[in-house]
Amino acid sequence: MTTPTLAGYIGPSRAMSRPMGDSHRRFLQAMMAKGIINEQEARALHRHCCDAHNAHCAPDRLDEFIDVISSHLQPMFMQIRKGMSEEDGLPYYALVNMAETDVTRMSSDYADNELELFRKTMDLILGSETGSVSSTDILNSADSLQTKKLKKSETEHLLSRLVMDKWLNEKRGEYTLSTRCIIEMEPYIRTMYQDQVKLCHICHNIVFQCQICENPTCGIKIHNPCVARYFKGRAEPRCPACDDFWPHEIPEVRRLQSQSRR
Numbered sequence: 235m236t237t238p239t240l241a242g243y244i245g246p247s248r249a250m251s252r253p254m255g256d257s258h259r260r261f262l263q264a265m266m267a268k269g270i271i272n273e274q275e276a277r278a279l280h281r282h283c284c285d286a287h288n289a290h291c292a293p294d295r296l297d298e299f300i301d302v303i304s305s306h307l308q309p310m311f312m313q314i315r316k317g318m319s320e321e322d323g324l325p326y327y328a329l330v331n332m333a334e335t336d337v338t339r340m341s342s343d344y345a346d347n348e349l350e351l352f353r354k355t356m357d358l359i360l361g362s363e364t365g366s367v368s369s370t371d372i373l374n375s376a377d378s379l380q381t382k383k384l385k386k387s388e389t390e391h392l393l394s395r396l397v398m399d400k401w402l403n404e405k406r407g408e409y410t411l412s413t414r415c416i417i418e419m420e421p422y423i424r425t426m427y428q429d430q431v432k433l434c435h436i437c438h439n440i441v442f443q444c445q446i447c448e449n450p451t452c453g454i455k456i457h458n459p460c461v462a463r464y465f466k467g468r469a470e471p472r473c474p475a476c477d478d479f480w481p482h483e484i485p486e487v488r489r490l491q492s493q494s495r496r
C-alpha cells in the first residue's frame with residue numbers, strides 16, 4: 235500500500251515482461267554456449283529446460299518463452315532473434331548483440347586486419363550474383379589490406395576460424411554468409427549495402443543465395459528453399475513477378491521442413 239504508484243515508474247515494456255524463471259535461465263545458458271539453434275532444437279531445449287525445473291511447458295508458446303528472455307536481455311543490448319536459413323529454409327534462433335551496429339562487434343575475437351578481410355569478404359559476397367565467393371578471390375583481396383597484410387596461410391587459418399565461429403559457411407571452396415551472420419548483421423547489411431541488398435520475392439527476407447529471374451526487366455531473386463516450396467506441384471514453373479518461364483532447376487523441398495511443420 236505504500237508504493238501504489240511504483241508501476242508508473244517502470245517503463246511499459248518492463249512492466250509487461252514476465253520474470254525469468256530457472257527454465258528461462260537454463261535456456262539462455264544453452265544459447266550462450268551454442269550461439270544459434272534451429273527451431274527443432276529450440277523446441278527440444280525448451281522442453282528439456284521446463285522438465286529440468288518442473289516448470290509448465292507450453293510447446294506452442296516457444297516464441298513467448300523466448301520473448302521473456304529477450305526482454306531481460308534488452309538492458310544488456312542482447313536479443314534472441316529469429317531468422318531463416320538460406321541453406322535449408324528452416325527457422326533459426328540466434329543470440330545476437332545489438333550494441334554494436336557493424337563488424338566491430340567482432341573486435342574482441344579478431345584483429346583489425348582480420349576484420350578488414352571479413353568486410354572485404356562481405357563486399358565480395360554482396361557484389362556477387364550467387365551470394366558466394368571463392369577462396370581464391372578472398373586470398374587475392376588479402377593482398378590489398380590497408381591495415382596489415384595477411385599471408386596466405388594466415389588467411390586460410392582466419393577463414394577456418396570464421397567458419398568455426400559461425401560467421402561464414404564453406405562448401406567446396408565457396409564461402410557464403412552463415413545464418414547466424416545474416417540474422418545478427420542484417421541491420422548493418424541493410425544500411426551499408428542499400429543498393430546491393432535484395433529481398434526474396436516470396437518470403438521478403440534479405441537474400442544472398444538464390445535463383446534469379448533471367449528476364450532482364452524483372453530479375454527478382456528467390457531463396458533456394460523458397461523456390462522449392464513455391465514451385466512444388468506446379469506443372470510449369472513461371473516467375474511469380476513477370477510470368478516468364480523459370481529456367482532454373484527446381485530444388486526438392488527438404489524432408490526436414492515437412493517434419494518440422496508437424
Ligand SMILES: [Zn+2]
Nearest residue numbers: 434437457460
Ligand atoms: Zn525467401
Ligand SMILES: [Zn+2]
Nearest residue numbers: 447452473476
Ligand atoms: Zn521475372
